[in-house]
Amino acid sequence: MSANEELERLKAAASSGDHEAMTALGKRLIATPTSAKSVDEGQLLLKQAMDAGNGEAAEFVAVIFASGMIGEQNWRQALDYLSLSASLGWSPALRQLSILADAPFENGTWGSDPSDAKALRDRIDVEGLLRIPEKQNLCEAPRIRKFDDFLPERFCDWMIDLARPKLARARTYDDTAVEGKESDARTNSSVSFNLLDLDLILLLIQTRISKIAMVPMFTMENSMVMHYNVGEQFRPHYDYLDPSKAAHAADMRKFGQRLATCLIYLNEDFEGAETSFPEINQKFRCDRGGALLFANVDLEGQPDPQTLHAGLPPTRGEKWLFSQWIRSGPLPQ
Numbered sequence: 001m002s003a004n005e006e007l008e009r010l011k012a013a014a015s016s017g018d019h020e021a022m023t024a025l026g027k028r029l030i031a032t033p034t035s036a037k038s039v040d041e042g043q044l045l046l047k048q049a050m051d052a053g054n055g056e057a058a059e060f061v062a063v064i065f066a067s068g069m070i071g072e073q074n075w076r077q078a079l080d081y082l083s084l085s086a087s088l089g090w091s092p093a094l095r096q097l098s099i100l101a102d103a104p105f106e107n108g109t110w111g112s113d114p115s116d117a118k119a120l121r122d123r124i125d126v127e128g129l130l131r132i133p134e135k136q137n138l139c140e141a142p143r144i145r146k147f148d149d150f151l152p153e154r155f156c157d158w159m160i161d162l163a164r165p166k167l168a169r170a171r172t173y174d175d176t177a178v179e180g181k182e183s184d185a186r187t188n189s190s191v192s193f194n195l196l197d198l199d200l201i202l203l204l205i206q207t208r209i210s211k212i213a214m215v216p217m218f219t220m221e222n223s224m225v226m227h228y229n230v231g232e233q234f235r236p237h238y239d240y241l242d243p244s245k246a247a248h249a250a251d252m253r254k255f256g257q258r259l260a261t262c263l264i265y266l267n268e269d270f271e272g273a274e275t276s277f278p279e280i281n282q283k284f285r286c287d288r289g290g291a292l293l294f295a296n297v298d299l300e301g302q303p304d305p306q307t308l309h310a311g312l313p314p315t316r317g318e319k320w321l322f323s324q325w326i327r328s329g330p331l332p333q
């Protein structure tokens with residue numbers, strides 16, 4: 001079925017009152033608006049589906065509040081809608097609530113009964129989740145910072161579990177095209193999360209990154225998780241866009257420069273696999289949950305060649321990494 005046929009099928013099912021179709025169409029109209037009215041229509045469909053008891057619709061309303069994609073970011077309201085979603089029996093929302101509340105159940109799984117939703121919501125310490133750890137200055141030129149214990153382990157596991165089934169060979173971006181392609185420069189796997197993949201754990205990670213980088217949420221590119229088996233690597237490269245290259249300049253005109261990169265180490269049971277900076281002859285790694293944040297531009301905002309960096313190959317074990325590129329923005333929300 002073509003994308004257009006699929007959209008028509010969704011519209012027909014939604015107008016006949018199918019709540020799952022209303023939710024799917026509502027999410028799509030908001031994530032990829034086709035007209036000035038799309039977002040309003042999408043919100044209305046989500047509200048109707050939610051009022052009719054659809055938990056997935058309530059989860060996406062939570063995502064809207066937590067991301068600030070429409071209106072102001074509001075974590076308390078986001079959590080209230082997540083709780084509603086869980087109480088309507090939407091299991092991904094219940095699992096997220098349990099993780100956010102740091103409330104493991106006795107059988108070792110996160111979230112087991114919709115009737116727990118309100119109690120879990122009440123246990124969530126919003127200020128605590130938004131509090132960021134002390135920074136360590138690893139280098140001034142380029143500016144590289146480290147944050148130990150940036151993410152609790154349960155968040156790391158959530159991201160690894162989300163990424164694992166979707167991993168595919170990572171791609172590189174050459175001088176002529178912004179479209180990626182496979183290359184020996186990057187032999188690891190990765191997954192990119194778009195607006196429809198967002199959940200409250202991922203948005204909390206982005207929110208925490210926006211706080212340490214001191215930038216608004218709309219500067220976040222799609223988050224990625226990277227995976228390296230023994231021998232796989234991301235060879236030395238720059239994350240900034242080079243304005244002297246036509247394709248990069250066109251991309252910069254739309255979304256701005258890639259100002260900074262944040263890398264969160266999701267595991268630690270491997271050897272090798274540091275993030276290396278050959279121009280300054282240094283390499284760094286973090287313990288599980290630790291973050292590296294580095295600027296890709298100098299203090300004048302110009303591309304900084306000293307930021308050349310690489311993901312070295314693991315010599316034992318596998319490495320999981322959360323990667324967030326930050327633009328001067330704004331990016332589509």
Ligand SMILES: O=C(O)CCC(=O)C(=O)O
Nearest residue numbers: 234239274275310311323
């Ligand atoms: O795997 C690493 O340590 C480096 C990742 C990286 O270079 C990037 O995300 O730009």
